[in-house]
Amino acid sequence: MARYALLLTTFAALAAWAGAQGPAPSLTAADQLRLFKSNRALLDNLVDHGVKMSAADTPLARAEECRRTALTLATYTKRAATEDQNPDRVAELANLLGEVVREGLAPNLDEAKRTFPPESRQAKRVGELRDTTKHDLDAVRAAIPAGKVGDNAKVQAALARLAELRAKFGE
Amino acid sequence: MTRDTEPFLPNEPANEPNEEADWIRDAQAGDRAAFARLIERYWDLLYRWLYRMTRDRHAAEDLTQETFLKALAAVKSFRPGSNFRAWVFRIGQNNFVNQKRAERRTKQPLPDDIAGPDVNSAETATENREALETVARAIDELPTDFRAALTLRVEQGLSFRDVARILGTTEETARWRVFKARQKLLKVLSPELLPPGAATGEAKE
């Protein structure tokens, strides 16, 4: 018990020290510019998707736009893996893809499914969107080459999260 | 046109090839402080040249910064052993060309506190200042290619070979552009270029 209390106290002290270090240092101007240049085309796509999303006033319309956004991110993730061979970028983009699918696409698909009768054209479209999303996620996984990218810990963690997400879509 | 051995080139930074090679190697390994040393060495030289090209100190400063940022991003592609200054200036040249359409070329008069040559009297200072202004305006009127080559050769003190590398052309073309630039300037400036008190002669045929 005394040892546990000591551990807890030390942990609390370290954590307090860690918290007192303040926020993580912001990027240098050079990094900021370099990242902007790398991501400019993707940002342009995301702005278009977002503005179109704002005009989508039904769950199905939002799901459609989410799927298009996810496809854009999937494309850039694959490119980062195969052309750039940059594991950090692959992990970053894969995580963003997961966020769009998990927080945007999935809830809107669920809501759309609840809205329409099972035999309706819209319900069929919901099913199609689910299938294409599964395919998109599978394609990202398949595109990651083994070695420098595929063996990277961050990439593996990101792919594991996508695999969990994919499993939910498979249900 | 004869080729001659290169005399001492003014404006060349102190020749410490090993030190610079170390900085470049470290920068290529990710050491930003090492790259900062390279900036310290070459920023003013590049700014000077880009000012000469743009005639706008704002544009020149922006282009200089942009050039070093691009150089930082691309430093791993620099081939160790080749001329780093020429490599950076080449990037600067590309940036200048890209921005040429958008740049607003405002011809600025020389500032009052120009750093002219060492002078002993106010009268000589005024004379030199006027001469410098006249030469600067004449250089500004040169076609861009000629101006670029001339200022790289004379103001920056670079060899024809490095001038050619920076401008993406051959050594012969670089030499020819400098020749044409000097020829044009002489045609425009010859009365102003007579040293004070010199007699005018007539050229023999």
Add this chain to the structure above:
Amino acid sequence: MKCQAVQNRILALLDPRHIPSAFLEHVGDCAACRVWVEQVARLESLIECLPVPPAPTDKKASLIAELTGASVAEPLATPSRARPMSSPFRTFIRENANLVGGLAAAILVAFGVWAFSGSTKGPKADVAATTPEDPFLKKVAGRTVALAKATTPTARLQALSGWADDLGTEARSMARVASPDELQEIARWFGKVKDGMVKQAETLPPRALTPAERLTQFDALAAKMGDTVTQTNKALEEVSQDAKPALERIRDTAQDGQQKLRDLARKGV
């Protein structure tokens, strides 16, 4: 040797002030060429001495400082970016003290490794080994997700307003380093988001908000646009000439958005 031929050869030298012996003989004998050579030498010397005005700002020092970690450039004229010193770990301990047990030991070890490795590292970052994540990309993706979750026009308007704010901040932050073309791209994005906001506000169903709610909410959104105008104007005082067109575009777009939102706030009131 004819004068013209000699003069041409001299003009093609690396430095016409250092004349090879082959030409010196002619120059010595020819008064006209002697004068000409003096003119050429003077021209060459004047070109070497051409003054250069000092740079208008101190971008050199800023860039060097950033690379050496001496200081990090703050974005221009933005509100303080200081994030609250959040300590999720303090909260974790406070709320889960009874469950810490073996988990505390494992985290303790991890913290120890992090703490010691972090404290001995200098400002050097290994650029070659890691690419930092892009916080701006994360924000933009996050706004897209927020819009995907926004099920009401009001929620969409709030998300778009936050997005416009992000873009204005990014433009001001990038104004020192980005090219005019890159800044214009951000200005273009800002314009699209602002148009999206105005469209949402215009197409808001009449019963979605009471007139009073409409007035309050739209005025609040207009006020945020007004903040962007103010911040951008401040930034315009500090940026280079090349950065101004893009920032002016953002300012004008924000002003337009502000006015339209105010008008829509009062529509039908």
